[in-house]
Amino acid sequence: xxxxxxxxxxxxxxxxxxxxxxxxxxxxxxNIFKEVRNYECFKYLxxxxxxxxxxxxxxxxxxxxxINSAQSLHHFIAYSDWSVSKLKSQRLKKIKRALNGNAITxxxxxxxxxxxxxxxxxxxxxxxxxxxxxxxxIVSVNAYGVYANITFPLIVKVFKPxxxxxxxxxxxxxxxxxxxxxxxxxxxxxxxxxxxxIIYIMKVANSFKN
Numbered sequence: 001x002x003x004x005x006x007x008x009x010x011x012x013x014x015x016x017x018x019x020x021x022x023x024x025x026x027x028x029x030x031n032i033f034k035e036v037r038n039y040e041c042f043k044y045l046x047x048x049x050x051x052x053x054x055x056x057x058x059x060x061x062x063x064x065x066x067i068n069s070a071q072s073l074h075h076f077i078a079y080s081d082w083s084v085s086k087l088k089s090q091r092l093k094k095i096k097r098a099l100n101g102n103a104i105t106x107x108x109x110x111x112x113x114x115x116x117x118x119x120x121x122x123x124x125x126x127x128x129x130x131x132x133x134x135x136x137x138i139v140s141v142n143a144y145g146v147y148a149n150i151t152f153p154l155i156v157k158v159f160k161p162x163x164x165x166x167x168x169x170x171x172x173x174x175x176x177x178x179x180x181x182x183x184x185x186x187x188x189x190x191x192x193x194x195x196x197x198i199i200y201i202m203k204v205a206n207s208f209k210n
Contacts, residue, residue: 015040018047018065029090033082041076088155092188095145095152103193105146106154106185108178112139124161141177143185154190155181 015036017023026043033039048061058077062070112128114137128137143154157177160169172180182195 015043018043022046022050028094029087032087032090035080037072038076038080038082041073041080045073045076089188092154092185092190095154096188096190099145099147099191101191102147103191105194105196106182106190106192107144107146107151108181108195108197109142109144110139110159110174111142112137121166122158122160122164124164126159126161139174141174141181143178143181145190155184157181 013036015030022043026039026046029042030039033042044065044067045061047065049056051061051064053060053064058070058073062068062073067073110129112126112130112135114128114131114135115123116136117123120138123136123138125134125136126139127133128135128139131137139159140156141159142156145152145154157180159174159177160171162171165171178197182192185192
């Protein structure tokens with residue numbers, strides 16, 4: 001049914017379409033979002049991420065996907081009622097299903113992004129690999145899967161420096177975060193034949209070979 005007609009008849013409306021590849025990919029996650037507006041924002045973010053804009057900020061994404069304000073995207077990320085953990089679990093199951101039991105190589109890497117100010121959680125002066133020096137920024141430990149020369153993201157965990165911890169946080173080293181990631185992938189049932197890691201995380205990979 002036409003979206004405008006659904007609104008006029010006060011019926012639960014369908015999400016506005018974007019582009020076929022985004023709509024098709026996001027449809028599998030529709031059950032996670034109670035409100036259609038949140039699901040639309042989910043699709044808009046995907047559309048913005050694969051667009052050709054250089055800066056993937058919310059205001060720039062709002063412009064490229066032709067919505068009036070970035071406020072709705074911000075509200076979706078910060079306040080709306082949906083489960084990040086459920087989305088993560090569902091995405092990993094989707095990847096595992098596509099792999100159909102085939103073995104993968106897991107690459108553990110560290111990514112640092114420079115950030116101005118201190119409003120973003122866990123930003124601190126620390127070594128950023130992308131800059132090759134100590135700068136104000138945020139760092140994450142990431143896992144990528146490699147199969148048949150295709151690389152795909154698996155899990156990301158933000159590194160939380162001691163000076164930025166919240167009351168509910170527990171300090172974990174990058175090595176501990178890498179260990180958690182590999183354990184989660186094993187628990188999810190991924191068939192891992194090899195783990196590659198940067199030097200200071202290498203001992204984590206070695207511990208999973210036995």
